[in-house]
Amino acid sequence: MSRPVVISGPSGTGKSTMLKKLFDEFPTTFGFSVSSTTRRPREGEVNGTHYNFVTVEQFQQMIQDGKFIEWAQFSGNYYGTTVASVKEVTNAGKRCILDIDMQGVQAVKKTDLNARFLFVAPPSIESLRERLTGRGTETPESLEKRLSAVTAEMEYAETGAHDKVVVNDVLEDAYQQMKEFIFAE
Numbered sequence: 559m560s561r562p563v564v565i566s567g568p569s570g571t572g573k574s575t576m577l578k579k580l581f582d583e584f585p586t587t588f589g590f591s592v593s594s595t596t597r598r599p600r601e602g603e604v605n606g607t608h609y610n611f612v613t614v615e616q617f618q619q620m621i622q623d624g625k626f627i628e629w630a631q632f633s634g635n636y637y638g639t640t641v642a643s644v645k646e647v648t649n650a651g652k653r654c655i656l657d658i659d660m661q662g663v664q665a666v667k668k669t670d671l672n673a674r675f676l677f678v679a680p681p682s683i684e685s686l687r688e689r690l691t692g693r694g695t696e697t698p699e700s701l702e703k704r705l706s707a708v709t710a711e712m713e714y715a716e717t718g719a720h721d722k723v724v725v726n727d728v729l730e731d732a733y734q735q736m737k738e739f740i741f742a743e
């Protein structure tokens with residue numbers, strides 16, 4: 559059974575880009591943990607596949623019981639990832655990758671998931687700004703918000719909290735390093 563791999567790094571550093579390459583190259587190797595939510599299922603959504611749909615009471619009980627790695631509330635609904643949902647992926651013989659932020663990393667470290675941690679660093683803060691601007695997804699406000707979280711992420715990485723740090727300068731090189739790390743165990 560492979561250990562879950564946690565990928566983190568500042569917004570815009572290229573995590574999604576690298577993960578997309580990985581899933582394209584290995585379409586059947588990886589599995590995704592199913593999130594829990596209190597929002598109503600949409601047309602065609604299957605309980606246990608798209609989400610684990612639960613009631614607010616159930617969700618709150620799960621919080622109290624410490625079932626979640628992380629959870630949050632968006633527009634009136636709860637969303638979260640349970641430790642059990644990650645274990646289900648690995649028990650099914652798939653490799654599980656979690657793409658989460660620093661708080662998520664700290665939370666995973668408190669569980670018994672025995673995960674491995676990869677940090678994707680930008681070549682520089684200036685390059686992050688360029689990438690996020692180039693992605694065309696940010697307003698000036700959301701850009702500044704994302705950039706203001708960068709320092710904390712970088713300082714946390716400097717404490718040695720991760721098993722490996724990959725600098726995403728030349729995408730192909732960074733991708734090869736990420737792949738090596740992921741398949742090392």
Ligand SMILES: Nc1ncnc2c1ncn2[C@@H]1O[C@H](COP(=O)(O)OP(=O)(O)OP(=O)(O)O)[C@@H](O)[C@H]1O
Pocket residue numbers: 567568569570571572573574575576689690692693726727728729730
């Ligand atoms: N090595 C690279 N060189 C130049 N541009 C890159 C590189 N890697 C990714 N990019 C570009 O940078 C932008 C941000 O990348 P991406 O969306 O993958 O970041 P992310 O870390 O997943 O961000 P978020 O945490 O906000 O989801 C994208 O437009 C992507 O095409």
